[in-house]
Amino acid sequence: MRDAIYRHIDANQEAHLAKLRQYASQPSVSQENLGVEQCAQMLVRDFQALGCREAEIAPTPLLPSVWAYYDAGAPKTLALYGYFDTNVVGSGWDHPPFDAVVAPRAPHKRVLYGRGANNKQGLIAFLNALSSIKAAAGQLPVNLMFVCEGEEFTGSPHVPLLIDRYRHHLSKAHGMITPGPCQNAGGDVTLALGNKGCLHIELEASGEKWGRGPTGGPVHSSTMVVVDHPVWRLVHALATLYDAKENRILVDGFYDGLAKPTAEDMALLDGLAARYKGREASAIPALGPGKVDKFLNDLTGRDVFERYCFQPTMNINGLRAGYTGPGTTLWTLPQAAYCTIDHRLPPDLDPEVCCQKIRAHLDRHGFRDIGIKVMMSVGAQKLSIKDDLAQAALRVFKNWDIDPVVWPRRGASGPTGSFSQMLGLKVLGATGMSYASSHSAGNEFLVIEGDGKVGGLAELEKSYVDLLYSYASYPNPF
Amino acid sequence: MRDAIYRHIDANQEAHLAKLRQYASQPSVSQENLGVEQCAQMLVRDFQALGCREAEIAPTPLLPSVWAYYDAGAPKTLALYGYFDTNVVGSGWDHPPFDAVVAPRAPHKRVLYGRGANNKQGLIAFLNALSSIKAAAGQLPVNLMFVCEGEEFTGSPHVPLLIDRYRHHLSKAHGMITPGPCQNAGGDVTLALGNKGCLHIELEASGEKWGRGPTGGPVHSSTMVVVDHPVWRLVHALATLYDAKENRILVDGFYDGLAKPTAEDMALLDGLAARYKGREASAIPALGPGKVDKFLNDLTGRDVFERYCFQPTMNINGLRAGYTGPGTTLWTLPQAAYCTIDHRLPPDLDPEVCCQKIRAHLDRHGFRDIGIKVMMSVGAQKLSIKDDLAQAALRVFKNWDIDPVVWPRRGASGPTGSFSQMLGLKVLGATGMSYASSHSAGNEFLVIEGDGKVGGLAELEKSYVDLLYSYASYPNPF
Numbered sequence: 010m011r012d013a014i015y016r017h018i019d020a021n022q023e024a025h026l027a028k029l030r031q032y033a034s035q036p037s038v039s040q041e042n043l044g045v046e047q048c049a050q051m052l053v054r055d056f057q058a059l060g061c062r063e064a065e066i067a068p069t070p071l072l073p074s075v076w077a078y079y080d081a082g083a084p085k086t087l088a089l090y091g092y093f094d095t096n097v098v099g100s101g102w103d104h105p106p107f108d109a110v111v112a113p114r115a116p117h118k119r120v121l122y123g124r125g126a127n128n129k130q131g132l133i134a135f136l137n138a139l140s141s142i143k144a145a146a147g148q149l150p151v152n153l154m155f156v157c158e159g160e161e162f163t164g165s166p167h168v169p170l171l172i173d174r175y176r177h178h179l180s181k182a183h184g185m186i187t188p189g190p191c192q193n194a195g196g197d198v199t200l201a202l203g204n205k206g207c208l209h210i211e212l213e214a215s216g217e218k219w220g221r222g223p224t225g226g227p228v229h230s231s232t233m234v235v236v237d238h239p240v241w242r243l244v245h246a247l248a249t250l251y252d253a254k255e256n257r258i259l260v261d262g263f264y265d266g267l268a269k270p271t272a273e274d275m276a277l278l279d280g281l282a283a284r285y286k287g288r289e290a291s292a293i294p295a296l297g298p299g300k301v302d303k304f305l306n307d308l309t310g311r312d313v314f315e316r317y318c319f320q321p322t323m324n325i326n327g328l329r330a331g332y333t334g335p336g337t338t339l340w341t342l343p344q345a346a347y348c349t350i351d352h353r354l355p356p357d358l359d360p361e362v363c364c365q366k367i368r369a370h371l372d373r374h375g376f377r378d379i380g381i382k383v384m385m386s387v388g389a390q391k392l393s394i395k396d397d398l399a400q401a402a403l404r405v406f407k408n409w410d411i412d413p414v415v416w417p418r419r420g421a422s423g424p425t426g427s428f429s430q431m432l433g434l435k436v437l438g439a440t441g442m443s444y445a446s447s448h449s450a451g452n453e454f455l456v457i458e459g460d461g462k463v464g465g466l467a468e469l470e471k472s473y474v475d476l477l478y479s480y481a482s483y484p485n486p487f
Numbered sequence: 488m489r490d491a492i493y494r495h496i497d498a499n500q501e502a503h504l505a506k507l508r509q510y511a512s513q514p515s516v517s518q519e520n521l522g523v524e525q526c527a528q529m530l531v532r533d534f535q536a537l538g539c540r541e542a543e544i545a546p547t548p549l550l551p552s553v554w555a556y557y558d559a560g561a562p563k564t565l566a567l568y569g570y571f572d573t574n575v576v577g578s579g580w581d582h583p584p585f586d587a588v589v590a591p592r593a594p595h596k597r598v599l600y601g602r603g604a605n606n607k608q609g610l611i612a613f614l615n616a617l618s619s620i621k622a623a624a625g626q627l628p629v630n631l632m633f634v635c636e637g638e639e640f641t642g643s644p645h646v647p648l649l650i651d652r653y654r655h656h657l658s659k660a661h662g663m664i665t666p667g668p669c670q671n672a673g674g675d676v677t678l679a680l681g682n683k684g685c686l687h688i689e690l691e692a693s694g695e696k697w698g699r700g701p702t703g704g705p706v707h708s709s710t711m712v713v714v715d716h717p718v719w720r721l722v723h724a725l726a727t728l729y730d731a732k733e734n735r736i737l738v739d740g741f742y743d744g745l746a747k748p749t750a751e752d753m754a755l756l757d758g759l760a761a762r763y764k765g766r767e768a769s770a771i772p773a774l775g776p777g778k779v780d781k782f783l784n785d786l787t788g789r790d791v792f793e794r795y796c797f798q799p800t801m802n803i804n805g806l807r808a809g810y811t812g813p814g815t816t817l818w819t820l821p822q823a824a825y826c827t828i829d830h831r832l833p834p835d836l837d838p839e840v841c842c843q844k845i846r847a848h849l850d851r852h853g854f855r856d857i858g859i860k861v862m863m864s865v866g867a868q869k870l871s872i873k874d875d876l877a878q879a880a881l882r883v884f885k886n887w888d889i890d891p892v893v894w895p896r897r898g899a900s901g902p903t904g905s906f907s908q909m910l911g912l913k914v915l916g917a918t919g920m921s922y923a924s925s926h927s928a929g930n931e932f933l934v935i936e937g938d939g940k941v942g943g944l945a946e947l948e949k950s951y952v953d954l955l956y957s958y959a960s961y962p963n964p965f
Contacts, residue, residue, distance in 0.1 A: 205709070209818075216777070223777030231683070231831050231898035232771055233802035235795050237783045240803040241731035248726035253719035293710055299694070299701035299822050304713045317713050324711035325718040326818045329811040331804045332827070340687075340804045340829050344777050349810070351818050353709050420709035 011478065013145040018138070018470050025137040026111065026121070026457060026466060028055075032093075032133050033109035033123035037159065039072050039094035045159045048093050048129075049073040052157055055136055060143065061155075067174060069160065069167035076175055077155040079139075085481055086152040088182035088434060090425050091132040091189075092161035095125035101451020111457060118458035119465070126455040127445040131189030131469075132157065134441070138470040142477070150481035154178050158424065164209075164385055165424035172431050184398045185428055186476070189439035190455065190469055194446070196462035198406060198413040201438050202277075202399060205321075205353040206389035206430075207422035208360035210367070213380040214243035215345035220378070227331065227341035236342055240330040243346040246376040250367070251323050256305050258323045260363075260370040268357045270319055273394060274417040278318070282311035284414060289313045293420070318417045321363075322353040349384065353420055356389035387422055388430030398437040401480035405472060409442065440476055443469035489956065491623040496616070496948045503615040504589065504599070504935060504944060506533075510571075510611050511587035511601035515637065517550050517572035523637045526571050526607075527551040530635060533614055538621065539633075545652060547638065547645035554653055555633040557617075563959055564630040566660035566912060568903050569610040569667075570639035573603035579929020589935060596936035597943070604933040605923040609667030609947075610635065612919070616948040620955070628959035632656050636902065642687075642863055643902035650909050662876045663906055664954070667917035668933065668947055672924070674940035676884060676891040679916050680755075680877060683799075683831040684867035684908075685900035686838035688845070691858040692721035693823035698856070705809065705819035714820055718808045721824040724854040728845070729801050734783045736801045738841075738848040746835045748797055751872060752895040756796070760789035762892060767791045771898070796895045799841075800831040827862065831898055834867035865900055866908030876915040879958035883950060886957075887920065918954055921947035 018025070035051060036044035049066050056064035056077035063078040072094070104110040106124040114120040121130065142149055156171055156179070172179060191198055216222035221237035228236060252259050270278060285292040289309065290301050304313050330346035354360055364383060371379050392399050394415065406413045419438070428434040442464035447453040458465040464472070496503070515526035527544050534542035534555035541556040550572070582588040582600040592598040599608065620627055634649055634657075650657060669676055694700035699715035706714060730737050748756060763770035767787065768779050782791050808824035832838055842861060849857050870877050872893065884891045897916070906912040920942035925931040936943040942950070 216779075221781065221783070223779055226777035228777040228779060229899065230802045230804050230829050231800065231900070232779070232795070233800040234798050234831065234898060235771070235782045235786060235791055236779050237734075238731060238803070240806055241725075241729055244722055244725045244729075244803070244806075245731050247719075247722045251719055251722075253716060253723050256715075293713070299704035299706040299820075301694075301701055301706060301710070301714050303699065305699070305715045308713060313713055317710070320712050322709065322711040324708045324818075324820055325716070325722070325808065325824075326708050326821070327810040328718055328722075328806055328808040328824060330806040333805055333807040333811040340802075342777075342802055343804070346806060351708050353712065420712060421707065422709070 010146050011474070014141050014474050015471055017141040017145040018467055021141065022467055025134070025470065028137055029121055029130050029133050029466070030109035030111070032129055033121060033125065034107055036107050037094045037125065037129065038097055039160050039162045040097050042072065045072045045094055049075050049159055052093060056155065059136065059139055067171055069170060071163070071167065072159040074159050074167070074171055075155065075157040076171070078178055079149060079153040081149040081152050083149065083151045083481065086154065086182045087480065088154045088156065088179055088185040088428065090156050090158070090185055090187050090428065091128065092158040093129050093132060094159045094162050095129060096162050096449040098124055099449070099451060103452055106453070114454065116460035117456045118460070120454040120456050122452060122454045124453055126453045127448045128189060130455045131439065131441060131445070134466060134469045135188040135473050138473040141470065142474060150477050154182055161424060168424045168427045169431060172427060176432070179432055182434060185425060185434045185436040186398070187425060187436065187439055188441060188473060190441045190443035190445045191439040192442060192444040192463045194444060194463070198411050199416065200402060200413045200440065201416040201419040202392040202394060203356070203390045203418040203436070204422050204426055205355055205418060205420060206358070206360050206426050207385055207387050208352040208354060208363050208383070209385035210350055210364065211382040211384055212243065212246070212348045212350065213345060213382065214239040214246065214378070217344070218378045218380055223342055223344040225344070227343050230340040230342050233342045238342060240343055240346040243330070243348060243379065246371060246374065246379050247348060249374045250370070258321065260366050262366050263321070263363060266357045267321070267355060270315060270417065274318070277415050277417045278311050278314050281314045281414070281416065286310065293317060317420050319355055321355060321358055322351070324351050325349070326351055353422055354389060356391045360386040360388065387424060387426040389422070390426050390429035390436045391418070392435050392437065396435050397480065397483050398435055401476060401483055402437055402440045404479050405440065405475045408475065409472070440472065441469045442472035488624050489952070492619050492952050493949055495619040495623040496945055499619065500945055503612070503948065506615055507599055507608050507611050507944070508587035508589070510607055511599060511603065512585055514585050515572045515603065515607065516575055517638050517640045518575050520550065523550045523572055527553050527637055530571060534633065537614065537617055545649055547648060549641070549645065550637040552637050552645070552649055553633065553635040554649070556656055557627060557631040559627040559630045561627065561629045561959065564632065564660045565958065566632045566634065566657055566663040566906065568634050568636070568663055568665050568906065569606065570636040571607050571610060572637045572640050573607060574640050574927040576602055577927070577929060581930055584931070592932060594938035595934045596938070598932040598934050600930060600932045602931055604931045605926045606667060608933045609917065609919060609923070612944060612947045613666040613951050616951040619948065620952060628956050632660055639902060646902045646905045647909060650905060654910070657910055660912060663903060663912045663914040664876070665903060665914065665917055666919060666951060668919045668921035668923045669917040670920060670922040670941045672922060672941070676889050677894065678880060678891045678918065679894040679897040680872060681834070681869040681896040681914070682867060682900050682904055683833055683896060683898060684836070684838050684904050685863055685865050686830040686832060686841050686861070687863035688828055688842065689860040689862055690721065690724070690826045690828065691823060691860065692717040692724065692856070695822070696856045696858055701820055701822040703822070705821050708818040708820050711820045716820060718821055718824040721808070721826060721857065724849060724852070724857050725826060727852045728848065736799065738844050740844050741799070741841060744835045745799070745833060748793060748895065752796070755872070755893050755895045756789050756792050759792045759892070759894065764788065771795060795898050797833055799833060799836055800829070802829050803827070804829055831900055832867060834869045838864040838866065865902065865904040867900070868904050868907035868914045869896070870913050870915065874913050875958065875961050876913055879954060879961055880915055880918045882957050883918065883953045886953065887950070918950065919947045920950035
């Protein structure tokens, strides 16, 4: 049966590529509200064509998402999270980002260029794979519940709302997958057993809230000598939060309950240290575009990986007050200052509890007036290498003769954390056998025909097929 | 003779207004390089028409300034600083900013609307006054050296260069005036005996300079757990510079040499305290657009004025790192963070010495890598109430039956500080009897015919005439 499905995939490659190109031509830029609605409608039609029992636009207060439910009458049910919105176009394109250009790109025979080539096309290729399974095998090996979001690039503000809306279905799912290509340029496969959670906050010091300093607008900078200063206030409040020499969060109790790596984690960390000895920086996913020559505290080897996976962050990603343009023409005493901070939190640190501790810390240090606005709060997700989903993926890799790089977790976070937090779902990251790049940069592409090291569209679809059958038949794989 | 000049001014009001309107129609927006060259050429022609021995464009590396020298064969010589560039247009205009609209504006009979109505028109009205003196009296009572700048709104970067270029002339001047309207909406006249100096710097913490953290671009925020962080570094460096509770600059030796108020200053401060008892905030010039309900340390009365005039500032006017737009879509560990700080320095604190002390302070605290870029460094200017220029102005006020508010100094700074610093020139602020408003906002205007409380164009020109004669004839006024 697997051979029949593979043959169907091979025989229909040009039709499958045409489907990808159809989506590549449809913009879905959520930050600009460009085409997201149309793209959602295309998806609904394709879920209907696949034979989904339910397929509908799931409206949210902002941009639409898509819900679909395929009932295969199978004993196992997988939820699927995908997002079909894209980043803004930006610069650096040699091929127009919505022209669906397919062209050679050394060393690959063919790639598909376009904004969304990573995430949107990874999802469409999955739908192609499903249609081949249905055509060749008659039925899918698992039931599938699709939650396809149109707001990932605006911070996934309504995923919890979607979960609540479809909770009666989703609570029956046995696990969650997130289809997409997972190879790097050299063909290596990385599997991360979960993500960190995220608490993203904005701190505000202002004359308005403080009851001191300027209100209603900035005042002339010369008056600073007699007027209280919200920016200096924020600077001093920030300085109490984080020790930049010891690289330690200073909020009382912030680290309470933080778990140490388990024996399973330790074995994985040892594996990473051995694999990346002397080139640890190259191992950290998604480091770029910047370059890092040495790690903090001059960490090397396993210590880098342990800290990366098991310690929380308190990262200032934005700081703004007064004039923030080039040069300075407006000299004022600003009426407010803002700092946005994202915290990446291992599973044992609850984002909401961490936020309460930051509030209590600021209060104790005399900064009751400094406001905290929660921009995002999402839980971590945690998968054991012994879990069915991980084992299903590892057996596919083994079958494909691939030795994956397995991380105890990613340092980043994702909206799938909400599914773990609200439904207790285990989530498997991307495991598809292809390579996509420049997720948010110019010339974003997905490999359609690879160079031997990385797969193309056919391999991507086949690996999806294998994952579903591997999971469906566990503990007895095909 | 004074009556003859006054009569000439009255008889030529429409011609004088036409001259103002000609300049009002000529944009001179330095930040946008819009019309500055043309406006400079107009000025040169008008200086030539006045009979200046020298009148020329004074080229600078960026925008042109104008130099003119009128040799009246008089024993006394005054330098004049003016600026003919304007701020950008911005919003809030009911009358097009370059249409030279003259219209009633309650309670005033007529005002001239236009960008530059404050500074540019103050200068042109002065030229009108000079032409009336020449027509009615045959000759000016003093020699005049005009330094008219076209880059004030870009920070006066080339004033020192202009001073060097015309030093052979300027070193012979006995003092400097800065023509312009000086009344507020109620007709009150404020005279400030000098300005503070200014040191404007930009601090930069970056992976590049530090040799730690990201270089060549930001990295993903999740990597912060193992990567050094330039923004936290800047926060901690800043926290060492200023105590926001005690409102005190913490740089070692920063206050060294700071003079206490003299007996003359004390008398002026007492005068201010008595005049503004219970409404100190309304007294501070140029506080707005923001509002200040209480001063730092809960200062009241004379303490406000003493601190305002005699203490230095360290004002953060801009803070930027990472994403500084609304919301947050780019979560990174920024490769650099910047803070712009302006210091307003009483005459005893040299801007360059202060900058060296900040450098030494950062070095001592382990922040050798934090860069300091000097954006502006200009000295203070200091005038005694006993100086000829101050006395000349006070006699005009007395003659006009005005009781001026006299400040020991302004808390702000200005490019005229360079003339004091480089030539030792005493500088008199604006003393013209009219009222202009909205210097950098919409609907900027100059009163042409006042309401009885404030003067119009004729009074402005007459007060210029009186100042020149008052100064020329001191100690025996007209």
